[in-house]
Amino acid sequence: MMFFCPPRTISFFSYISDEFYQSFVKDDRYLYIVDGLWNTLLITVFAVLIGIVLGTLVSLIKVAHSENPGRYRFLNAVATLYLTVIRGTPVVVQLMIMYYIILSGTEVSDIMTAILAFGINSGAYVAEIIRGGILSVDRGQTEAGRSLGLSQRKTMAKIVFPQALKNILPAIGNEFITLLKDTSIAGYIGIQDLTKGGDIIRSQTYSPFTPLLATAAVYLVIVIGLAALLGKLERRLRRSDYR
Numbered sequence: 001m002m003f004f005c006p007p008r009t010i011s012f013f014s015y016i017s018d019e020f021y022q023s024f025v026k027d028d029r030y031l032y033i034v035d036g037l038w039n040t041l042l043i044t045v046f047a048v049l050i051g052i053v054l055g056t057l058v059s060l061i062k063v064a065h066s067e068n069p070g071r072y073r074f075l076n077a078v079a080t081l082y083l084t085v086i087r088g089t090p091v092v093v094q095l096m097i098m099y100y101i102i103l104s105g106t107e108v109s110d111i112m113t114a115i116l117a118f119g120i121n122s123g124a125y126v127a128e129i130i131r132g133g134i135l136s137v138d139r140g141q142t143e144a145g146r147s148l149g150l151s152q153r154k155t156m157a158k159i160v161f162p163q164a165l166k167n168i169l170p171a172i173g174n175e176f177i178t179l180l181k182d183t184s185i186a187g188y189i190g191i192q193d194l195t196k197g198g199d200i201i202r203s204q205t206y207s208p209f210t211p212l213l214a215t216a217a218v219y220l221v222i223v224i225g226l227a228a229l230l231g232k233l234e235r236r237l238r239r240s241d242y243r
Contacts, residue, residue, distance in 0.1 A: 016210075023210040029201050033211075036197025037218060043114045043193070044180045050119025051179070052172070055126025058082065060156070062127070063134050067152075079127075086124035092185045094121055099189040114186045122179050129171045133164035166237060173230040177223055184219075194218060 024030040058079045065076035086094070098117040099110070108116075137160050145155030187196035198215030202208045 019207060019210040022205050022207065023201050023214070027204075029204065032192070032197035032200050033194065033214065033218065034197075036192050036194040039111060039186070039191060040180070040183050040194040043111065043118060043183050043186060043191075044176070046115045047118035047122055047179055047183075048176050050115065051122030051126045051175070054120065054123030055128075055130055058123065058127035059130035059134065062131055063156075064152075083124050083127060086121055091118070091121045091182055092188060095185060096188060110189055110191045113189065114183070114191055118179060118183060121182075122175060126172065126175055129168050129175065130164065133168035133171075134160060136167055137163045169237065170230055170234050173226065173233065177226050177230075180222065180226075181219065 024033070061072055061075045061079045065072045095114065095117040098120075099113050103113050103116075134156075141159050141163065142155055145159045146152070150158065183193055184195040186193040187199070192200070195215055198211040201211035205211070
């Protein structure tokens with residue numbers, strides 16, 4: 001008499017353990033995630049800095065021109081063209097244009113190329129954030145500064161802009177979060193960012209489950225941490241309004 005022996009099944013925890021080993025422990029594959037995370041943070045931080053500087057300049061040009069249409073006409077035209085082109089085209093296309101056309105054949109590194117592309121893209125959105133913050137300041141603040149004998153430039157620098165900056169800090173933080181996630185397309189020009197690192201592991205293990213979920217989890221943890229910091233900043237700003 002023959003007895004049927006059911007196939008041996010692998011427990012869920014054994015499966016997860018084997019997946020973790022194959023994806024991260026074997027051949028030190030976790031380094032793909034670590035190196036990719038470093039490149040992602042590096043690109044994000046410096047791109048945000050470029051975006052803030054560029055966005056501030058563009059917003060000040062737009063505001064100055066709106067208050068005195070006869071001045072800064074050429075600079076306003078350049079700023080308007082910049083905002084139209086950058087906000088009207090996908091960031092991945094801008095990244096590839098920067099890599100394959102503008103900086104093609106130069107010695108600029110891939111990381112620097114990505115920083116410039118994402119920084120220029122971020123600057124267009126930061127410019128509108130800052131411009132909106134400046135316009136949100138009551139017109140009476142400007143008039144009060146001018147009545148005290150301050151020039152238009154000093155009134156903007158010492159009275160209007162500090163108040164606008166306080167209003168837009170949460171929005172700038174949200175732009176940082178958005179830019180962090182946008183850098184996931186850096187792999188289009190061969191950069192090993194966080195997303196590319198997870199995809200390399202997937203291509204080696206032929207298992208997308210663990211590396212891609214781990215990549216998503218890292219992004220999620222960073223975004224949750226940044227969102228918590230932004231919430232704390234907003235509460236502190238609200239408390240300072242009542243002092």
